Amino acid sequence: MTEPDFDIDAFLARPLTAHVATSGPTVRPTWYLWEDEALWILTGPWTKLLGRVKADPAVAVAIGVCDIATGEVRQVIARGKAEVLPFDVPRGRRKLSRYLGADETRWDERFRRYLHDDPAERGTVWLRLRPSSLTATDLSYQV
Numbered sequence: 001m002t003e004p005d006f007d008i009d010a011f012l013a014r015p016l017t018a019h020v021a022t023s024g025p026t027v028r029p030t031w032y033l034w035e036d037e038a039l040w041i042l043t044g045p046w047t048k049l050l051g052r053v054k055a056d057p058a059v060a061v062a063i064g065v066c067d068i069a070t071g072e073v074r075q076v077i078a079r080g081k082a083e084v085l086p087f088d089v090p091r092g093r094r095k096l097s098r099y100l101g102a103d104e105t106r107w108d109e110r111f112r113r114y115l116h117d118d119p120a121e122r123g124t125v126w127l128r129l130r131p132s133s134l135t136a137t138d139l140s141y142q143v
Contacts, residue, residue: 005138008076009034012063015098020127021060022052032061033095038130039078040091042114045123050084053127057081061129073139078131085126087119 012034020041021027028049033040039061043050053059059082064075092114093104100107104115114124 005136006074008134008136011065011074011076011136012039014065016063016065018061018063020049021062022049023056023058024052026052031095031099032063033091033098035091035094038128040095041082041127041129042087042092042095042124043127044125049127050125053082054084057083059127059129069143071141071143073141075137075139077135077137078129078133080129080132082127082129085128087114087124087126089115089119091126092124 015031017029018032018039018041019027020030026048030041030043030049041049043053045051059080061078062075063077064073066073096107096111096114097104100111104112113122117124119125
């Protein structure tokens with residue numbers, strides 16, 4: 001990994017949208033959790049993503065921000081092989097609360113189900129990417 005232009009951990013702690021690329025190529029937006037030097041993405045059999053990763057675990061994930069009001073233009077690109085791991089509720093709660101807020105009663109029912117349904121029955125799993133390559137670029141400008 002090259003020396004980043006900014007604090008990667010602080011950047012990835014923000015509730016930004018990541019774009020996951022799999023073989024095909026296929027690119028799809030997703031929410032993520034940056035934890036333990038890995039990207040965690042919630043998925044299951046209701047998406048094509050899980051099948052694509054099982055067929056070929058090589059992925060690239062791009063996370064970026066472009067704010068013309070402040071001039072902030074930053075990106076992080078992670079590459080590596082994704083692993084399929086069992087879903088755990090505490091990590092799921094941490095991930096979803098980043099995007100939806102701490103008050104679960106205000107969440108749409110489909111998000112609450114991830115925390116209360118049986119993950120084995122529903123097929124909910126984590127894709128974990130411990131990047132073999134992580135690039136951070138700051139292209140910000142003054143407004």
